[in-house]
Amino acid sequence: MTEADKNLMYFNPDEEESPKQTAATAPKDAPEPKPEIMMELRDVSKAFGEGDQRIMVLEGFNATFEKGQVTSIMGGSGSGKSTVLKHMIGAYKPDSGKIFVDGEDITGFNQKQMDTVRKKFGFMFQSGALFQSMSVEENVALPLREHTDLNETTIKIMVKLKLEMVGLRGCEHLKPAQLSGGMIKRIALARAIALDPKMVFYDEPSAGLDPISIGVIDKLIVDLTKKMGITAVVVTHELPSAMRISDKIIMLFKGKIVFEGSPEEIRTSDDPRVIQFINGSPDGPIPFSKSQVDLGEELKQMNFL
Ligand SMILES: Nc1ncnc2c1ncn2[C@@H]1O[C@H](COP(=O)(O)OP(=O)(O)OP(=O)(O)O)[C@@H](O)[C@H]1O
Ligand SMILES: [Mg+2]
Numbered sequence: 075m076t077e078a079d080k081n082l083m084y085f086n087p088d089e090e091e092s093p094k095q096t097a098a099t100a101p102k103d104a105p106e107p108k109p110e111i112m113m114e115l116r117d118v119s120k121a122f123g124e125g126d127q128r129i130m131v132l133e134g135f136n137a138t139f140e141k142g143q144v145t146s147i148m149g150g151s152g153s154g155k156s157t158v159l160k161h162m163i164g165a166y167k168p169d170s171g172k173i174f175v176d177g178e179d180i181t182g183f184n185q186k187q188m189d190t191v192r193k194k195f196g197f198m199f200q201s202g203a204l205f206q207s208m209s210v211e212e213n214v215a216l217p218l219r220e221h222t223d224l225n226e227t228t229i230k231i232m233v234k235l236k237l238e239m240v241g242l243r244g245c246e247h248l249k250p251a252q253l254s255g256g257m258i259k260r261i262a263l264a265r266a267i268a269l270d271p272k273m274v275f276y277d278e279p280s281a282g283l284d285p286i287s288i289g290v291i292d293k294l295i296v297d298l299t300k301k302m303g304i305t306a307v308v309v310t311h312e313l314p315s316a317m318r319i320s321d322k323i324i325m326l327f328k329g330k331i332v333f334e335g336s337p338e339e340i341r342t343s344d345d346p347r348v349i350q351f352i353n354g355s356p357d358g359p360i361p362f363s364k365s366q367v368d369l370g371e372e373l374k375q376m377n378f379l
Contacts, residue, residue: 109140111177112273112305118161118171120329131157132329135171139273144299144306146316149326150351155309158326159275162307163195164188176272193221196271196304198262198279204250210237210261211246217268236264240294256287263294273305274298280312288312292319313352317341325351 118135121128131154139145139162147155160166161173164180172181180191204213214233218224224232237243240260250258259279266274276295280288296319299306310316316323317337325333325340325348333340333348340348349355 109143111138112141112175113139113162113307114172114174115158115161115168116172116174118168118173120157120161120166120169130329132161132168135329135331137324137331137334139305139307140321141272141305142299142303143321144295144308144319145322145324146308146310146320147324147326148310148313148316148351153326154329155326156277157329159277159307159309163197163275164192193269194272196266196269196274198259198266198274198276204258204261204265206250208249209246210242210248210250210253213250213261214265214268217265221269232268233264236268237261239267239298240264241290254287256283256290259283259287259291260294263291263298267298267302267304270302271304273307276306276308276310278310279308280310280315288315291315295319313354 115135115137118132119130120132121130123129135154135158137145137158147158149155157166161168164183168181172179174180175191175194180188183191205216208216211230211233214236215229218229218232233246234243237245240263242257242260242264245253245257245261250261253261263279266276279295280291283291292315295306295308298304308316308319317340320337323333323335323337323340324331327347332345333343335343340352343349343352
């Protein structure tokens with residue numbers, strides 16, 4: 075049994091949080107313990123395309139992702155969120171800059187070396203990405219069957235533990251078509267943590283869900299992160315959700331970080347780009363149009379004007 079499974083045995087999602095240390099009980103002048111860094115992107119830049127079509131998608135991107143914390147990446151469409159995620163999971167290599175996992179520089183790693191690193195990662199994709207022909211049990215068991223030599227009984231027990239964590243034990247026999255959208259996300263989450271990853275990447279975990287289901291997913295992300303000591307990276311458009319779950323929010327605009335800080339700090343930011351994003355305003359420094367070229371100029375060049 076792994077360390078995380080031992081923790082699970084004592085995990086009760088309904089139990090009260092242990093009382094937090096208050097200013098009155100904390101020893102005076104005790105320095106805040108600094109969380110350890112799980113992953114770092116240092117001065118990462120990436121461009122796509124050639125000549126006129128060349129666009130800088132990430133420019134001097136610097137960020138750290140701390141162990142046991144939830145970091146959310148937010149920003150408008152096309153701001154570079156997925157590109158950051160793809161660098162983190164090794165799907166893209168940076169044009170310049172470095173990527174560290176657990177203090178190890180993985181920038182130059184080949185496919186085989188990356189496969190070893192990826193064993194530390196869990197992924198929850200936007201659509202859930204469950205296999206329709208497989209039962210819930212088979213879907214959650216898949217990473218265990220592919221990446222471990224565990225026997226069938228152990229796999230069944232581990233699947234049960236993971237399903238218990240997401241509140242869906244008893245659904246083993248169901249097929250994805252028999253599940254609601256919220257249940258699919260929870261099963262995808264159970265599969266993402268099947269191998270007890272150190273780090274889980276969530277791509278739009280609450281997209282398309284009703285507010286209660288969003289609340290359920292939010293609680294699961296926080297519980298898993300805190301109780302299993304997982305490092306969570308969440309790409310999301312749901313501001314209320316990001317405010318609830320994040321230790322840190324990174325906001326991107328045109329491939330650059332325009333804000334990095336706590337939910338409280340984002341609320342009080344006076345950066346017009348942050349204010350526009352928080353208020354969901356169509357007018358402001360973040361343009362609605364994707365085009366960099368003025369429409370009038372483009373029509374003039376085409377001899378329309
Ligand atoms: N493989 C690629 N080839 C060329 N351009 C790309 C590639 N991947 C991303 N881009 C461009 O990089 C920019 C950022 O894309 P990215 O997918 O990271 O945005 P995003 O913030 O995830 O947006 P959304 O919220 O719409 O998912 C976009 O202009 C996109 O067209
Ligand atoms: Mg994206």
